[in-house]
Amino acid sequence: MADTAAAAEDAYWTGEARSAVRHGLVLVALLLGIDALSDQLALWRALLWVALGALLILVLLPARISATADRLTARCLWREHTVRTDLLVSVRCVDGVAHRLVLRDEPGGRVEIDPRVLVANPALWRLLDDAARVSAERGLLLCGGTALRRLARQVDAELARTVFRVSGLR
Template identity: 55%
Template sequence: MKHRDDTRPLATGRHPSGTAAVAYDRDWAGEVRGAVRYATALLGLLLCLDGAAGSLTWWRGVLWLVTALLLLLVLSPARVSAGRGWLASRHLGRTRRVRTDLLIAVRPLDGVSRRLVLRDALGNRVEIDPEVLVRNPDLWYRLDEGARRAETVGILLTGTTALHTLARRVDRETALGVFRASGME
C-alpha cells in the first residue's frame, strides 16, 4: 500500500551515490542494541516474576513476549541518512525521504520527544530527532547544505529560524567536543 509520505523517485536528476557521498547516524546501532537489551530485560523480568508466582503458562509467556516486542518497536530508533540534496529516515521498514534543496518548511515539534518536521516542494515529509543532527555533524552538514540552497532560491519560507537555532547548537556542541578532545575544557 502506498502512503503519501513514502519515498518517491527523484524528480530532477540523480545525485552522486557511494559511501563517500552518504552520511549515516553513527549512534544508530548502539541505540538499537540498547532497545534490544531493554526489551530482553523486561521479558526476563516478567517471565521470572510470573514463574516465581507459579502462574506462568504458555499463553502468558506469549503475552510477555508480545509485550517485550512492542517495547522493542517503541524504543527502536529511526535510521537517518543524508546525501547531497536529500535526507532520509527509515523506521519499521518504511523509508521517508525529502529533497533538502527543495525544502519549503521546517517545523520543530515540542512534546515528550522533540522532533523536526521537514517538508519539500514535492510533497514529501520527514520527522527526525534534532539530537541526531547534533550528535552527527556530517548529517547536519548535508541538511544545512541543501537548506541553504533552498533558502537562497527562495522556496524555504517557513522554519529558517528553527534551522538557524539548530545550527548554533550544532556549532556549539562541535566546538565543545573539540575543546574536550584537546583537553582545553
C-alpha cells in the same frame, strides 16, 4: 551545489537499536522471572510477556536517518520517508513530549526526525544545512530559517564541547 557523492548516516543508530532490543529482553526476563518465582508461569503468560517485550522494542527502535547532498531519508521499521533537501519549503520544530524537526519539500515529501540526531552527527547536519542554503537561495525555503539557525547553534555548541573534551581542555 554540494557534491552529490557525499553521504552520511546516523553513527549512533546501531547502539540505540541495540539498547532498544536490550530493554525489551530485560523486560521479558524480569516478567518471566517474576512469574517463575511466584509459580504462575504458564505458556500463555510467557507468550504474552514475549509479545510485550517485542512491542517495547518496536516502540523504542529509532528511525535510521541518512542523507546525501540532496536528500534526507528516515527509515522506520515498515516505511521510508524521503525529502529533497535542495527543494525544502519548510522546516519546523515541533515541541511536545519529544522534540521533532519536520521537513517538507516542494514535491510534497515530508520527514520527521529527532533534532538530537543532527546535533550528534555533524556530517548529517552539514549535508542538510548546505542543501537548505540552496533551497533558500532558490527562494523556496520561506519558513524555517529560525529553526535552522537554532539547530546550527546547538550543533556548533556540541562540536565545541567535543573538541574541548578530546583536547583535554575541559
